[in-house]
Amino acid sequence: MIQHISMWFMAALKSDPSVTRQAVLAVADWLRDGGEEPPRKELAAACRTTARTLAAELPGHAVELRVPPFVAVQLIDGPRHTRGTPPNVVEMDPRTWLRVATGMETFAEALAQGRIEASGSRAAEVARGLPVIAIDKG
Secondary structure (H helix, E strand, O other): OHHHHHHHHHHHHOOOHHHHHHHHHOOHHHHHHOOOOOOHHHHHHHHHHHHHHHHHHOOOOOEEEEEOOOEEEEEOOOOOOOOOOOOOEEEEOHHHHHHHHOOOOOHHHHHHOOOEEEEOOOHHHHHHHOOOOOOOOO
16 A cells, blocks of 8 residues: 555656656756856756656666755665665755756766765666756757
């Protein structure tokens, strides 16, 4: 029963591709050019829909992806983490996440530049599901 509820909950969190694209396009100019940060509501929607889409594409509990303050999701098949700090964590700011999620830059580039914090032997596996949704780099 619990597994059924968990699967339903994850399915409910999965974003419709058109909703995800619309959320990302609302912040696309900022992703391309920087400048003034978009309204918090738009930024939150883009982060949440892309992260949840990735969680649906790479289901599991081996790695935790964090995009504070907006979203944290469990990804990638493997042992479930239950207490304390997860052994495999990937964390980045919203702009870095959205640039990586949209293919404007690669996970490896952002990691090498120190804009992604990744710990654990499986953290880099997040890159397998990227980009989540490609948009024009402009």
